[in-house]
Amino acid sequence: MSNTATTKRDIEITVNGTRLSVLPSHSLIQALWKAGHPAFKRASCLEGVCGSCRIMVKQRGQATVEMALACQSEVKPGMQVLFPQHLERLAPSAQARCYSLQSSIPPLQQLREHFPEVAHCRHCHGCTVACPKGIDVEKGVTLANEGALSAAGELFINCVMCDLCTTSCPENIAPNYVALFARRTTAAHQPLPGNLATRLQTLQRGELKIKY
């Protein structure tokens, strides 16, 4: 053991199988940095919006593992943390999700073609439990399957594309990608806003040139 720098204030946690002493009252990322552990590179925004620092956590005394974002998780004594590697490889391939927003194929038909697994949802709640942003992911999948794409997308306003729901699905549904498809389709098929359309026409006529 080489816990030479342990002070009374430190708490013990386990990260990827290694026991570490860290300062309390910090996020996991801050605590690891302050303790001088360089192992972890997958942090970016530190505000919980980029979704890159996803972790699996088991708190002391709890039987279940939770999904979370490391920058949003306060260190607690005895917590066990796993930074999973290669999570993105579990996301559907670009080829699988190469739908077209400009296509004449109706959106629902594209959903069936590119995300056929949506129809197989077992309603196990795994995706909803996994979401670190508290989104009712399963409801979104259900709504999408029923063809309510706009309503499905609306549930995912807070989605940070951390892929934890996709990782959790036993049927290989990729809920966050389904929701992104739903949101993008909704946006691309909305009529152009009136104020924008008017301004674009004016500019196309060559008016409103800048004088300088």
Added chain:
Amino acid sequence: MDNGTPLEQARRAYRIDLNRPLRPSSDTHTKLLHDFHPDYASNSRVPLKVGINRNTPCHPQLAELLQSESPTNAAMLSNADQLETDVLVIGAGGAGCAAALLAAEHGANVLIATKLRMGDSNTIMAEGGIQASVEPGDTPQAHFEETLRAGHDCGNRQLVAQMVQDGPEVIQWLMQQGMQFDRNQQGDLATRRAGGTSADRVLHYRDYTGLEMMRVLREAVFQHPRIKSCDYSPAVELLSNSDGHCSGALLYAIETERHIAIRANAVILASGGLGRMHLNGFPTSNHVGATGDGLVLAYRLGAKLQGLDSFQYHPTGLAWPHTLAGTLITEGIRGGGAQLVNSAGERFIDELAPRDVVSAAIIRECREGRGIRLASGRQGVWLDTPVLAQQHAGMLAAQFPKFIALCEKAGIDPDRSPLLICPTLHYQNGGVVINTATETTVSGLYCAGEVSGGIHGKNRIMGNALLEIISFGRRAGIAAAARPRPAHHPLTLNHLQSFHQAIKSSHITNAITGPLLFPHYARFSRKLA
């Protein structure tokens, strides 16, 4: 500094007051900036000693980085894995993704490389919105003039004119990519007012404008058959051919700890800013990778820079709790009616004055004993959100979900309690010199986004950063895809040798090597073999 009112005392003294008058002040904006803005302090600039910008004033910390030595050598280049592409894009925020998409649409094979995960950037954190003059009473001309005025007339007029005229089309393009914007009941784009402007011109999606933009652009990049992406692979050096033109870049793959040499017909640098250099000891709103890498790489290759002594300190970074220090609170909250209040319960500045002026005024309050003091000695003032909540019930929850999530994490109820804020390092106003086609002074090297300079002068207004990255990102993609292919395009580090010679003969002693890649506290080390 031990003046100011202790936090607990100030908290007890705080009362909601809807009729707080603005304290009269004889300080003009100019005087406020000269006396209190960090850019105007006497120790805020030194002349550069080497490179194309020799004798140009530069922030001392940035000067140290620009004149640092590179740990990269020819052996690393010859041992590197090799890849070839038409267009290499460095950086996968909004500017990089827009550039990659347009280059690919114009027929180029594109490789987009980024230090972090695809899309991790300051873009994804952008809250306030994107400027475009779409309201009937507004014009591109007003947008043009207000952008220049807020930047103290130091912006490049051609660049600004082009950007503001691009505005409406940029919004249409983003919608075609599948980005949502908030709309009013008539279906028009909803708009809000930015500080220092005369019209409602900021379009938004809640306070998640950047996240919504980045979700969409990242997916569009993944879907494009001519774009390959390479994440967790920062550029550690640009490469030059025998004419000194840019011929590619050397990447470092963090996971495999190997270097990758990319030969490219054109390189688009879209690597963002430098908030994580914590200039003058300020906290920052920027993401972990914002360490000014692009500036140092471009400078070594001979690209001209400008505005190296001008930075934006956003007025409202969270000051307490300390674990969240520096986190941005969008200007949209002040646009909605929140006020800035000192420890004496006074409003001391028009909350929607230009950002540099508001920040200077906050620093004045703290220096003159009207701030609120933390145990650490740091000071701030109140962002009075309860007055907003009283006047517009439900507005915070409906329009600012990201802000509400921040308050929950901080344990603050913004309907009842004000938030302690202080200025946070937010944006690099200057950068690499570009023309309207995003060409730099080095052939083959293009720049877009925060790494480039010339648009915002000495101060940027809310919403112009998101417009800039898409307007210039798209143009960079088109220009890079159209670059004629040179006959002979070897990959060398020759420019680095001459730069090192110049450093040596100027007797500069270096404490750091560049690029930094990560802030020192992240304790990253690159394997140099």
